[in-house]
Amino acid sequence: MKWNEIREEKTGLCYYQGKHPSGLTVLLFPMEGYASSYALFGTNLGSVDQTFKRDTEREYTTVPHGVAHFLEHKMFEKEYGDAFTLFARTGASANAYTSFDRTCYLFSATDKLEENLGYLLDFVQEPYFTPQTVEKEQGIIGQEIKMYDDDPGWRVYFNLLGALYQKHPVRIDIAGTVESISHITSDLLYQCYYNFYNLNNMVLSVAGNLTVPQVEQVLQKHIKPVAPVTVERLAVEEPEEIAAPLVRQKLSVAIPLFQIGFKGRPLEGKEELRQELVDEILLEAIFGETSPFYRRLYQQGLINQTFESEVFSGRGYYALLFAGESRQPQEVQKQLLAELKQYPQGISEEAFLRCRRLMYGRQIQGFNSVENTASAMINAAFAGVGLFDALELLEQLTLEEVNARLPEIFRSDRCALSVIDPA
């Protein structure tokens, strides 16, 4: 296998990128002195991938909400039992997650990297679904869905996405609903599996205690090449307008929880990453802890230390989100919108430089953790960018560019509020 060494000159950070003959993208970040290694094996199938076909097929297939997550659960079940038992032999801690636009299987281990990596590659390449096991899983996932129904942090989030998006499946819970998962069959799981769990669509990312030859050896032994599959997703025509400006729900909470979102236009690759960085600077400068806004609302008791903001982005969706607790969520939204009028000329150069420096520091600190590093690599790969692109782009950003973005993203007519009130 041919490896590209990718080095960040200023910090000396370095990782290796390779393409296995099977089509699998492999990213390796050896971290000297660390005891653990963290590996992620993922595909770009997420909860938003609802309608798709192979490039050789004529008709699109639409699958029930929650299939990607269901498939993730079922991947652990094998004819021999549970794939967790494999990792139990070495003491590694294994898990998996499904997000809006990807599914990843992972482990964290401090011993026997080759053995664990072999288990990870094997179990994800060996589907085993039967009608009986699917039926049993419907019960377990049904309980997971109910657990989230009681989680106000989760509900306030999905209610907001439902308010921001009219059609895009990002508005639906990742696990689907008890009703939608009742339509899942083992045949459907196989269909999704063979379309998306094709090595050409997959990435392996490992960081920590490892060497490149060590991983290469495992790949040689455990990768089972298959004919490449190209999947076409039916693009969702999501209007730029939001679905509803306000959504409220009552649950057992003491203080109302809120989320505020501004819907934006999704981009791809480096262009998207650049937009994210610009927006992060704006969020930090205008609404972050260094801002007059934060101080004023905190002192007025309108927000507390839980207040935070983030860029929410993925395949086909992009928004800026604010979250927190407040006894007057609508007042927070009002003041947030009013605050933007305080910046007719945009943010100051001083604020721009300060926020950029802060983001630089946080990026570097992220490389302290093997988990963060491996996750950042796979996230970058699925986003079509390199791990160090953010550091490079940060340096290139200009104040003019940031300020030009301001009126575009924070539009009051693209803003929605979600509130969980005490029952």
Next chain:
Amino acid sequence: MEKQMSVDLGAGVVFHWITDPRFKSNRLSIHFVLPMEVARRADRAILPYLWVKRCQTYPDMTSLSCRLAELYGAGLGAKVDKLGQNQVLSLAITGLDDRFTLEGEAMLTQCAQLLLDLVQQPYLEDGLFSAEDVETEKQTLSDLIQAKINDKRRYATLRATELLLKEQGGGLDPLGTLEQVQALTPEQVTAAYHQVLKESRIHLFFVGCGNPETAREVFQNAIAGWDRDPKPAAPLHRYRAGENRRVVERMDVTQSKLVLCLSSGLTEEEDPFAAQMASVVLGGTPSSKLFLNVRERLSLCYYCSCQLALPSGVLLVSSGVEHQNVAAAHDEILRQLSLLQQGELTQQELDQAQKAVLNSYRTVGDSLSALENYYMQRILNPVIRSPQEEAQLLGQITAEQIIQAAQRIQPQLCYTLTGPEKEEG
């Protein structure tokens, strides 16, 4: 590599350091440890939240936040916790190491100085914390107390622990009660501040890739000027088994939470390792008895896990179950415990538990905050061992020792958080 070193700086102050070149940052923290005083918890609990808002050098929230941003987004955190029957007030700062700065700034010294400024030069008006700040942070504290209800899984565990330990002087919320918070005055808070600086045991931590001497000097010079009269921390105390109880509380929830509190029978003199292994075998991993039986075989719940809470020595089994399955899940949990007590423990179960434990102990050294937390959790222990040393001792625990430890386990409290009465199946 991650061996912790400590030096007694005198006057009840201990400086701990762990250096490791693999990290790109340094974490500095200061922990004030005092025996929990039931009526005065809130007076003290508010302090860390006041400290991180402003100080004399940075007299408003914005200038302090800007300073942190200048320090490459150094993270500043305030925390109030308990350690056994002590209240612990903590402040920590994590900043990029000097090596990674763009202009070669002396980050470590500046971070250490900032941490100290916040604690020893708080923003006072006429010698008192400002009424405005106290009011704002009373809100922070009451929001924190009230927000515990949001995460039902955590809430159920906290509530069960509180109910269990109450009679033995434990289980107190280190944040205090809402009533205490609401009654706080600037005078009270300022008095608590002076008392904390004077009477608490202080643990300073340095974890990172920089030079600990730099931090130590800054700390030592500053603390030399403090008026100190340290009082002993509350010693290690383990929960003593009592009668088995059952408590049902109701809330508008879709899924019930079942928490079983079990006494381990551990005494203060004993190492907890055998009990710890019993807890792992029972419900510490996805290959444990509870996970494989309560969740996988019987599909009674989405999660079912067990952990040994230290230093109390209470085993907490926690599970999310549908209302109609609470009784069945409860019975199966106790049946699994009873099987373990009767000696049902395979070599494979033992191997897997040992490997999982070893893995999690080895991982501790890979994170700044995990390392600090590991050692901080053990400051009351008669012997403090490194993660490797503890892992080795845990690895030596035999099946017989685990079964014997399991035989000492007794159910103490069955706590259920469930839906309104009418909804029950």
